[in-house]
Amino acid sequence: MNAKEEILSRIRSAQKSAGLPDHVVAPREYQREGTLNAAELLDMFVERLEDYKAEVELTSVAELPSTLNRILEEKDCKDIRYAEGLDDSIFVNFEGSATPDDPDSDPRLLDSVDAVVTESVVSSAQTGTIVLESGPRCGRRALTLVPDRHICIVHRDSVVYGIPEVVSRMDPQRPATWISGPSATSDIELSRVEGVHGPRNLIVVIVD
Known part of the structure; x- marks a missing residue:
């Protein structure tokens, strides 16, 4: 018997001693789908993002290149990396250096870029x-x-209400990162410190 089997055996023995059944059925009566319309979903999403101190921009597909260019200029970004699968035409107006990320490169080199776009x-x-x-x-x-600094493009049709809907759209075979605002912690004396576990500046560009 290995360590895992021993632990599970002890749990089963404890359940029997307490008169509990061998198998407990988890309740599934939680809300699985939202009832808000598209406009209400967008309003709620923007409100939550701003509560988390993220910056939010609303734009269209046609205006996305100019919106990104304005954001990068305002933030004085000269050197950016972007997810390799993005269409580089969205950076057509950018006068700095926009380079697709090389997944095989040393991740420590990313510390020197001004922003990333995904x-x-x-x-x-x-x-x-x-x-x-x-x-x-x-x-x-x-x-x-x-x-x-992370600039994240969110397509409006990818915004759903709750977590059950989120999970249903995810690929369980891919590693995932869940982001709720800029990276922050209040572990030390309840003083908020940003940028400890990730970007201190999150800009969300919602594309309709």
Whole structure:
């Protein structure tokens, strides 16, 4: 008997001693789908993002290149990396250096870039949470954990209400990163410190 089997055996013995059944059926009566319309979902999502101190921009597909260019200029970004699966035409107006990320490169080099740009897979309006999956559209996990500024493109049709809907749209085979605002912690004397576990500046560009 290995350690795992021994632990499970002790749990089963304890359950029997307490008169509990061998198998407990988890309740599944939670809310699985939201009832908000598209406009209400968007309003809730933006409100939650701003509560988390993320910056939010609303734009269209046609205006995405000019919106990104304006953001990068305002933030004085000269050197950016973007997820390798993104269409580089969205950077047509950018006068700095926009380079697709090389997943095989040393992730420590990402610390020196001014910003990274990725897309997202799905987002929850209820919690203001954005989900990235390791892959061409969202990049490797290091791409959005090492740099100090993350610009994330969220397509409006990828915003759902709650977590059950989020999980149903995810690929369980891909590593995922769940983002709720800029990286922050209040572990030390309840003083908020940003940028400890990831970017201190999150800019969400919602594309309709």
